[in-house]
Amino acid sequence: GAGVSQSPSNKVTEKGKDVELRCDPISGHTALYWYRQSLGQGLEFLIYFQGNSAPDKSGLPSDRFSAERTGGSVSTLTIQRTQQEDSAVYLCASSLGLRQETQYFGPGTRLLVL
Amino acid sequence: AQSVTQLDSQVPVFEEAPVELRCNYSSSVSVYLFWYVQYPNQGLQLLLKYLSGSTLVKGINGFEAEFNKSQTSFHLRKPSVHISDTAEYFCAVSPSSIKAAGNKLTFGGGTRVLVKP
Numbered sequence A: 001g002a003g004v005s006q007s008p009s010n011k012v013t014e015k016g017k018d019v020e021l022r023c024d025p026i027s028g029h030t031a032l033y034w035y036r037q038s039l040g041q042g043l044e045f046l047i048y049f050q051g052n053s054a055p056d057k058s059g060l061p062s063d064r065f066s067a068e069r070t071g072g073s074v075s076t077l078t079i080q081r082t083q084q085e086d087s088a089v090y091l092c093a094s095s096l097g098l099r100q101e102t103q104y105f106g107p108g109t110r111l112l113v114l
Numbered sequence B: 001a002q003s004v005t006q007l008d009s010q011v012p013v014f015e016e017a018p019v020e021l022r023c024n025y026s027s028s029v030s031v032y033l034f035w036y037v038q039y040p041n042q043g044l045q046l047l048l049k050y051l052s053g054s055t056l057v058k059g060i061n062g063f064e065a066e067f068n069k070s071q072t073s074f075h076l077r078k079p080s081v082h083i084s085d086t087a088e089y090f091c092a093v094s095p096s097s098i099k100a101a102g103n104k105l106t107f108g109g110g111t112r113v114l115v116k117p
Helices: none
Strands: A005-007 A010-013 A018-025 A030-037 A042-050 A065-069 A076-077 A088-095 A109-113 B004-005 B012-013 B020-021 B023-028 B030-037 B044-050 B056-058 B064-068 B073-078 B087-096 B111-117
Touching: A010 A018, A010 A042, A010 B030, A018 A088, A018 A109, A030 A076, A042 A065, A042 A076, A042 B064, A076 A088, A088 B111, B004 B087, B012 B020, B023 B030, B023 B087, B030 B064, B044 B056, B044 B073, B073 B087
Parallel strands: A010 A109, B012 B111
Antiparallel strands: A005 A018, A018 A076, A030 A042, A030 A088, A065 A076, A088 A109, B004 B023, B020 B073, B023 B073, B030 B044, B030 B087, B056 B064, B064 B073, B087 B111
8 A cells, every 4th residue: 555655855945944844644544753864863753643642742853843733644844944954854654553563654855954 | 761872883794794783772661672774765664673572573674683681782683685785774762661652763873784796
């Protein structure tokens, strides 16, 4: 079946602009995660959604970052007033929601802030 | 909180030779352990995971890993590598306690494996 999809695959923006990154999880997966992969910080957790529960936002690096998940499916990660240090690959993953379940990753969105 | 250390940032290896990628972790709670592989310009793919039971875990593509609780290690091995195994490999942990919210992964810094002909 279809895997996790992300769009756009690449995004180039100017410092100070807002960007939106989209994630379509695997159908039926109740858990959705956002991670960031950057040269300086490696792979780091950003935010986690599970069903109708309040999201775990503990990994968001600043209040310029926000995410929402509409209808328990598609998620959008928004970065406001982008900075050069936001340049990274943003990865989305989904799982069936149980603790031991495998997270399936999308191909990522490569963000470059000029 | 958890942390993961991958002791080698790069591992060059000849084709058909064995390879071992080292991973050590630190955690105040019990954890599940994972190895993911990332091929160039692709997302992460699960190689194998340890949840409980036998400490030797077999995964896809001929990889296996051994969980050692006393040494807090989860080293990945393959007896004979192929050119196609050239990729970056990530060790990760997530809390197994039912009290922990979610299973967000904490990753190591990654090990780049370059298989030479």
